[in-house]
Amino acid sequence: AQKVTQAQTEISVVEKEDVTLDCVYETRDTTYYLFWYKQPPSGELVFLIRRNSFDEQNEISGRYSWNFQKSTSSFNFTITASQVVDSAVYFCALSEARGDNFNKFYFGSGTKLNVKP
Amino acid sequence: NAGVTQTPKFRILKIGQSMTLQCTQDMNHNYMYWYRQDPGMGLKLIYYSVGAGITDKGEVPNGYNVSRSTTEDFPLRLELAAPSQTSVYFCASSALTGSNQPQHFGDGTRLSIL
Numbered sequence: 001a002q003k004v005t006q007a008q009t010e011i012s013v014v015e016k017e018d019v020t021l022d023c024v025y026e027t028r029d030t031t032y033y034l035f036w037y038k039q040p041p042s043g044e045l046v047f048l049i050r051r052n053s054f055d056e057q058n059e060i061s062g063r064y065s066w067n068f069q070k071s072t073s074s075f076n077f078t079i080t081a082s083q084v085v086d087s088a089v090y091f092c093a094l095s096e097a098r099g100d101n102f103n104k105f106y107f108g109s110g111t112k113l114n115v116k117p
Numbered sequence: 118n119a120g121v122t123q124t125p126k127f128r129i130l131k132i133g134q135s136m137t138l139q140c141t142q143d144m145n146h147n148y149m150y151w152y153r154q155d156p157g158m159g160l161k162l163i164y165y166s167v168g169a170g171i172t173d174k175g176e177v178p179n180g181y182n183v184s185r186s187t188t189e190d191f192p193l194r195l196e197l198a199a200p201s202q203t204s205v206y207f208c209a210s211s212a213l214t215g216s217n218q219p220q221h222f223g224d225g226t227r228l229s230i231l
Binding site for chain 2: 042043044047052091095104105109110
């Protein structure tokens with residue numbers, strides 16, 4: 001079973017539109033961590049944000065915001081007033097705590113965001 | 118500010134050839150990882166290491182080998198290249214403790230097996 005599901009394979013928006021990327025995760029742990037990464041067309045993976053399972057406060061960073069809801073096991077990512085430079089593949093990831101401190105990541109399959117001028 | 122460095126960036130191999138993908142990090146991270154990313158897919162863990170001299174298999178280890186003789190380096194070896202190994206390979210590292218540490222990725226190696 002998929003630990004992290006990103007149901008939206010590809011989304012296209014016009015510049016300045018708001019867009020939300022969905023992420024649903026599955027875990028039995030009470031302590032876990034969620035991440036978002038951005039992969040621009042150049043191919044590198046860029047870390048965007050980390051949340052722990054005990055902090056459900058939404059977070060805003062400029063045009064980016066994240067909505068973490070444990071009740072629905074979701075960690076959605078919203079870009080406000082999208083720009084062409086936001087075009088990328090975005091990955092959601094789950095990290096589960098283990099006794100040996102090894103942080104194994106489970107990545108979703110990614111959502112490709114196309115922002116058109 | 119090098120972070121995680123992977124070489125080469127691109128490579129084309131013939132079926133049956135072998136090669137080593139290099140990965141080095143300068144952040145003194147104990148944990149290192151190799152992933153592969155197939156077209157349109159997420160990342161799958163090939164091998165990982167929790168410190169020098171210690172390695173373990175991930176989800177898709179068949180056809181690959183790794184070694185970790187130093188903290189900095191974590192090379193990935195393909196012994197008999199097969200078309201199914203055509204992929205983009207990412208090396209990553211993370212700090213010692215806790216599963217809350219983000220993984221820092223290299224720029225990837227795009228490998229084609231023909």
